[in-house]
Amino acid sequence: MPDQLPSFLKVCHRNAPDLDTCVRESYEELRPRLIEGIPELYIPAMEPLVVPQVKMDQDSGAIYLHSVYRNVKVTGISKHTVNELRLEPSKLKFILSLTFPKLHMESDYSIKGKIMMMPLLGDGHCNVDLVNITMRTELIGQEYKKNGANFLKINTVKVKYELSDVHIHLDNLFNGDKALGDRMNEFLNENWKALAEEVRPLMTKALVDILRASVDKLFASFSYDHLLPK
Structure with a gap:
């Protein structure tokens, strides 16, 4: 377990009057490193x-619907703008709002079920483009003692998102029946708004799970006083 933060991280103090400005500057300094x-x-x-x-x-x-997506690759994340970045130490709350002009996702997929009474069956490769996505994340933590030091653990993760457009293409639908596959892809793209609302709880859970994987490790490895000293 590491015992000190990397030297390139600008550390902010939780009681500083300019905390949000400091956190924003620290984040911007880290942005070039996010790519790798x-x-x-x-x-x-x-x-x-x-x-x-x-x-x-x-x-x-x-x-x-029962679906599995493997080897998921998402591009476009680094090209975001920061709408809001705020810490509330008294509430152990962290708020981050980002807008992504475009995200491209591709993966291998396996899917079986029905959408609006229409059967959906496929096993192949999928491509999805999401346009103008705004995502707001709110983390609420709780302090606990470990080895004599105060650490944080995340109790609550809230993710909300909105998007302007979606384009999806699923290869090899219906065992390779091109005519049926083309019609289903056309249906999915024509009805993306209604479908997006239906799967919003699933998408939100997937985003929360991905986010927690990193945040939980970070908070378990560094004490609160290391991450945000008084």
Whole structure:
């Protein structure tokens, strides 16, 4: 377990009157490193962000779906703008809002189910483009003692997102039946807004799981006084 933060990290003090300004400056200094990742802070490479597997299962509303996405690669994350970056030490709260002009995702997929009463079956490669995504993340922590020091653990993660457009293409739908596959891809793209709302809980959970994987490791490795001294 590391015992000190990397020297390139600008450390801010929780009681400083300019805390939010300091945190924003610290983040901007780290941004160039996000592309290749910051292993010292348990931050994976962002271009692309590689996620080994994402499972999405839903059997409520207009969607009955069991799907697995493997070797997920996401590009475009580093080209974001920061809308809000704020810390509230008294509440152990961290708020970050980002806008991504475009995210491109590709993966191998396996899917089976029904969408709006239409059967959906496929096993192949998928490409998804998300346009103008704004994502707001709120983390709320709790202090605890470990080895005589105060550490943080995340109790609550809230993620909200909005997007302007989606384009999706699934290869090899319906055992390679091109006519059926083309019609289904057309249907998915024409109805993306309604479908996006149906799968919002699944997408939110997937985002939370990806985020927690890094944040939990970071907070378990460095004490609160290391990360944000008084």
